Amino acid sequence: MADDTPLLEIDDLEKHFEQSTNILDLLLRREPSKIQAVDGVSFTLETNDSIAVIGESGCGKTTLLLTLIGLHDITGGDVVYKGTPMSDFDDADWKEYRSNVQVIFQDPFNSLDPKMTVEESLKEPLKIHDVGNRDERVYQVLEDVELRPPEQYLHRKPMNLSGGEKQRVAIGRALVLEPDIILADEPVSMLDVSTQASVLRMLKDLIDDYDASMIYISHDLSTVSYISETVNVMYLGRIVESAPTEWILDDPKHPYSEALVSAIPIPDPHHDRARTEMSGAPRDPIDLGEGCRFRDRCPKVIPPDGIDVDQEAYREVMAFREALERDDLPLERIRKELDDPGDQEAFAAAIRGEYFSGEMTGENATTVDAALDDVADGDLDAAADRLRDRFESVCENTPLSVEAEADWHVACHQYYDHDRRTKEDHAITTD
Incomplete structure (x- = not known):
C-alpha cells in the first residue's frame, strides 16, 4: 500500500433491504418498499486513525458495521481497502480482509461461546487463519487486556467471568490477530458505568500499542472523547455532521448534533441548562424519499420566505x-x-x-x-x-454536505446560500 493510500475508504455506501411482501402485493405486482438503512455514507479511515459514528438506535450504525465486515451485501457505492474495492475482492482478498478487520461486538454476554474456555476463544481465530505462536500470542493479549495473571483466566468459561472480564476477552479476541482495523460496536454499552471508563481507556491504549485503526460505533456521545479523534453524526442512514471530536462537543452545528450534545449527562444536580429541544424518535427508514430526514423533529426547520409562523x-x-x-x-x-x-x-x-x-x-x-x-x-x-x-420548506429538499469550516462538514440547509447553490449546480449540469 502506498504511503498516501487510505487504509479504508467508504465511498457513497448504501445498504437497502426490501420489506417483506404479502400475497396481495404479489398479485398487484407492487414494488416492495425499501428500508434505507445506510444511504450514501462516505468517510475515510487513515492508518492509526480513530473515527466514531454516533447516532440513536435505528440510525443505521450497526448495519454500516455489518456491511463493512461483509455480512451484508452492498446495495450501492463501495468499500475500498488499501486501494482495492470490496466489489473486486476474490477469495484471497476476503481472507486477508477478514484477518485484518476484526470486530468487538456490543454484547459480551452473547458474543462468547459459553462452551469454550478463554484460551479456546482466543486461539480460535489463530487456527482459522493458520497463525503460529498461539500460546505466546494468547498469553500476551491477556496481559494486554489486563486479565492478569493469564494463568488464572485461561481455563475459565464465560459463566465464570464478570461482564467487564467478558468484554476484555472479546477485545483480546479481536486483537490477537494483530489487525489493521478494529470495528467496535458499542463495546461498553452493556457494562456498568464504573467499568466503562477503564475499558475505554484500555481500548484506546491498545489500539495505539497494536498500531491499529478503529471505527467506533455508539449512541452515547459522552464516551467518544475517550476513544476517537473524529466524529461522524449519523441520522436515518446518512452522515449529517463530521468534524474533530472536541469541535462537535464544544459547538455542534447540525440541530441533531446539538440535541445529542445537550443530552449528555452533567454530574452536577445544581447545573442549570436548557432542556433538549428534540422530541419523538426516528421514523422507520422505509421509502424515505428526498429531503432532510431530521425535518420532522428539527427545532430549526426553515419556513418559506415571507411567511411569519411560530x-x-x-x-x-x-x-x-x-x-x-x-x-x-x-x-x-x-x-x-x-x-x-x-x-x-x-x-x-x-x-x-x-x-x-x-x-x-x-x-x-x-x-x-x-x-x-x-x-x-x-x-x-x-x-x-x-x-x-x-x-x-426548503428542508424538503435533500441538503448538500458542505464545509461549514475547514474540516467541518454539515448536511443542513442553514449552512449555504440556496439561490447561489442552485445557480452553481445548474452551471455544472449545463457545462
Whole structure:
C-alpha cells in the first residue's frame, strides 16, 4: 500500500433491504418498499486513525458495521481497502480482509461461546487463519487486556467471568490477530458505568500499542472523547455532521448534533441548562424519499420566505402534511369517536385537536382550516396541495454536505446560500 493510500475508504455506501411482501402485493405486482438503512455514507479511515459514528438506535450504525465486515451485501457505492474495492475482492482478498478487520461486538454476554474456555476463544481465530505462536500470542493479549495473571483466566468459561472480564476477552479476541482495523460496536454499552471508563481507556491504549485503526460505533456521545479523534453524526442512514471530536462537543452545528450534545449527562444536580429541544424518535427508514430526514423533529426547520409562523406551529403543520401525504392519518378512528360521525364540521375539529395545539393567525390559519375541511370531505389530495403551496420548506429538499469550516462538514440547509447553490449546480449540469 502506498504511503498516501487510505487504509479504508467508504465511498457513497448504501445498504437497502426490501420489506417483506404479502400475497396481495404479489398479485398487484407492487414494488416492495425499501428500508434505507445506510444511504450514501462516505468517510475515510487513515492508518492509526480513530473515527466514531454516533447516532440513536435505528440510525443505521450497526448495519454500516455489518456491511463493512461483509455480512451484508452492498446495495450501492463501495468499500475500498488499501486501494482495492470490496466489489473486486476474490477469495484471497476476503481472507486477508477478514484477518485484518476484526470486530468487538456490543454484547459480551452473547458474543462468547459459553462452551469454550478463554484460551479456546482466543486461539480460535489463530487456527482459522493458520497463525503460529498461539500460546505466546494468547498469553500476551491477556496481559494486554489486563486479565492478569493469564494463568488464572485461561481455563475459565464465560459463566465464570464478570461482564467487564467478558468484554476484555472479546477485545483480546479481536486483537490477537494483530489487525489493521478494529470495528467496535458499542463495546461498553452493556457494562456498568464504573467499568466503562477503564475499558475505554484500555481500548484506546491498545489500539495505539497494536498500531491499529478503529471505527467506533455508539449512541452515547459522552464516551467518544475517550476513544476517537473524529466524529461522524449519523441520522436515518446518512452522515449529517463530521468534524474533530472536541469541535462537535464544544459547538455542534447540525440541530441533531446539538440535541445529542445537550443530552449528555452533567454530574452536577445544581447545573442549570436548557432542556433538549428534540422530541419523538426516528421514523422507520422505509421509502424515505428526498429531503432532510431530521425535518420532522428539527427545532430549526426553515419556513418559506415571507411567511411569519411560530416554529412549534410550523412543525405541527409539517408533521400533519407528512402524515397526510403518507396516507397515515387515523381518520376512521377519529370519526368513530364522534357523537355524530356524519358531522363534517365536528370531524374537521377533531382532526385539528389530534394534530394541532399551536396558535396560528391570518393566512396561515385560513389555509390550515381549509385543508382540514378538505380532509373531512375526503379530498386528501386537495388538502395536501393546499398545505404544500403555502408551507413547503426548503428542508424538503435533500441538503448538500458542505464545509461549514475547514474540516467541518454539515448536511443542513442553514449552512449555504440556496439561490447561489442552485445557480452553481445548474452551471455544472449545463457545462
